[in-house]
Amino acid sequence: MKRVSLALSAMLAVAPALAAESSDPIKLTLHDWSGQLITTKLMGEVLKEAGYNVEYVQADYIAQFAGLKTGDLHVAMEIWETTGREAMDEAFATGDVVNLGETGLQAIEEWWYPAYMKERCPGLPNWEALKDCAEEFSTPETAPFGRYLGGPVTWGGFDEERVEALGLDFEVVHAGTDAALFAELEAAYQRQDPIILWVYAPHWAPAKYDGEFVEFPPFSPECYSDPSVGVNPDAAYDCGKPRGPIWKVSWAGVADKWPGAAKAIENFKLSNADYGAMVTEVDLDGKSVDDTVAAWMADNKDTWSGWIAK
Template identity: 40%
Template sequence: MKQLALGLALAAMATGTTAAEMGAVDQPIKLAINEWTGQHVTTHVAGEMLKAAGYKVEYVTAGMMNQFQALADGDLDATLEIWSSNVSDEYAKKIGEGTVVEIGDLGLDAKEGIAYPAHVAELCPGLPAWEALKACAGAFATAETLPMGRLVDYPADWGTPGADRMTGLALPFKAVPAGSEGALITELRAATEKKSPLLITFWQPHWAMSAYDVKFVDLPEGNEACFTDPAWGPNPNAVNDCDFAPSRIFKAAWSGFAEKWPAAYEILTAYQLSVEDQQPMMGAIDVDGGKVEDVVAKWMSANEGKWRPVVEAATK
């Protein structure tokens, strides 16, 4: 454990995390809480690291797509799990204005895509090839979508990536936004228990990927040309006729953060969380019914060597 702690401390210093002034320790650092469990875990681990350094922390509920104005205004101080695949245009605008600053990657190995529980391959022969969905869309139809198949998309305020793929690839599916992450899980659970058809927009890391044996549809490789040039890809008349771009997960802060809380800024910049650490905590919350605070506290206690060196490198 001592060797691991030393290694992490050296790694932190190698990435530029060195002892800094504490700054306004009397004022709370406001961290954004978005709409999915993994983000809650990510944010609470970061918050507990800041508390261990001597800071006050507030967790503030904020919509993923509309949080950036609050960051720019200083009403939020940091957001810790931004997915590049469905970040809003407002983010780029605020970065360009200099009112929001990016503070590095989180370190999660992520993927998003169009997915289905494994048993669905028996109901739609040819999966995981995306072309198979053309012939068996009717198997996914509901009263709401007839004669088209039904795709359960992300909640509306997460964007419309699933709908974009259905349009881009000219697939006969209607995208129906889920009400929440919980609603997506309910769909997966019900389809698995009933062995019924389900096509869904989903992502990893997520405990449900293994719990419900979720597979991704093989879509044409996603790249920048696909999203800007209709001539690229299998549909010459549309963009988005491809898979999601490889997802980058990163962190951002209010532009005044580093000046107000220098050591906290270094902690959040150096902060990393792996899939292997995040995913079991998500399962402990969503499957086992644990509270975020309790699950994170247990992980912090059992894994001090993974986070304490980062705190100490910024504060000592």
């Protein structure tokens, strides 16, 4: 890796640079899944090459909006339409948080099951099949209820509300980390044990494993906000999760204090293919986030240098 770092250093020496408008650190938030660490470190390292002082701050996915509103945090590189829209809209309404545009990534986050579970639960991927075969997804701890393995609690997602609204005999159990979530999938898949869990794309898991996303009633904003909308007239969240872009957001003051950085962040675009390949290197190949980012930058100078061009 020393050779990669030296090559990258030589390449960056001729990269275009902006004059940083302030030497104060731009605080980029880090969360608890590999892809977000990659996009954030990638943007941060590009900003450093443009002359900015960058600080990485660990923060909860939803709770970070409090810091973005006050300016204690500055930039969040991944707000998923699938889980972050409600918190994002509330923050935008204050005027203290602004949208810096799409990352270029398109997101799906939903209940997912391995193909072998379809034989045990005929009728899938239609969600109504789960009403008749919840016990097929049970564990000794949840029986006779099925177990839905959700992501870390900090990810949001309203899975408990969905289970109740749709009358599903499932218990929601949250994985502690992103790594734990997919380690459990790997173990279950190898043994063909029962499992249904939170899987998201772009990610390597739905490409590596044969399976399907559950098809819930289509999402609408009203399904989340108005109990009278949807299959259950008495409950909200009786539908699937939204799908769509992954967004970049910032404290509203970023564009005034660091206008060049704000423009560079707006310019950031990454494909699902590049994102998935880098996540695979980290999660499956054991490469560090920092080395993965450095290698991508070494191979894609024309792309990222365009983000910071004057």
